[in-house]
Amino acid sequence: MSLSYRVAGRSAVSTGAGADNVGCALWNPHATMDLTVDEVHFFNTVATVSNPGLVRTTTRGTTVTTVTPDIDNHDERLLAPITGALLDVDYSADPTIAGPYLYRINLPAVIGSGMMWVFSRGIRVPAGTGLALASPVAVATTAMDVTYVWHE
Numbered sequence: 001m002s003l004s005y006r007v008a009g010r011s012a013v014s015t016g017a018g019a020d021n022v023g024c025a026l027w028n029p030h031a032t033m034d035l036t037v038d039e040v041h042f043f044n045t046v047a048t049v050s051n052p053g054l055v056r057t058t059t060r061g062t063t064v065t066t067v068t069p070d071i072d073n074h075d076e077r078l079l080a081p082i083t084g085a086l087l088d089v090d091y092s093a094d095p096t097i098a099g100p101y102l103y104r105i106n107l108p109a110v111i112g113s114g115m116m117w118v119f120s121r122g123i124r125v126p127a128g129t130g131l132a133l134a135s136p137v138a139v140a141t142t143a144m145d146v147t148y149v150w151h152e
Helices: none
Strands: 004-010 022-028 035-044 053-057 060-066 086-093 097-104 114-125 127-137 144-151
Touching: 004 060, 004 086, 022 035, 022 053, 022 144, 035 127, 053 114, 086 144, 097 127, 114 127, 114 144, 127 144
Parallel strands: none
Antiparallel strands: 004 144, 022 086, 022 127, 035 114, 035 144, 053 097, 053 127, 060 086
């Protein structure tokens, strides 16, 4: 039986303007259990050009703000995520990017512009890794409302 969860938050504007600035990430802190991301939704909350991409991370980074999913984030409100998954939405030190980007998009400088990525087979996030929205080009990440949907 697969357990389905969703969590939402608002990412902060990054302070740096280098490539690979992470806006937010779903982090899997579990020692042995993987999770699978089924959807990622993100929408600009400010009128700034945005170039988000989806990429794996190998470290969590140093977080400033984290949304901790609980039983209320389970689709049927049965139990909290077994993996202890966390949505990090602000960093003082970014996570480490792993490899090339899986997805990329350019969004106009319009509040509400965004995307919903739906993965028919899901994207596996192994234990001790994350899946981040980051800027693959040398611009600051913009503030976005973001939602991750996953199962474990």
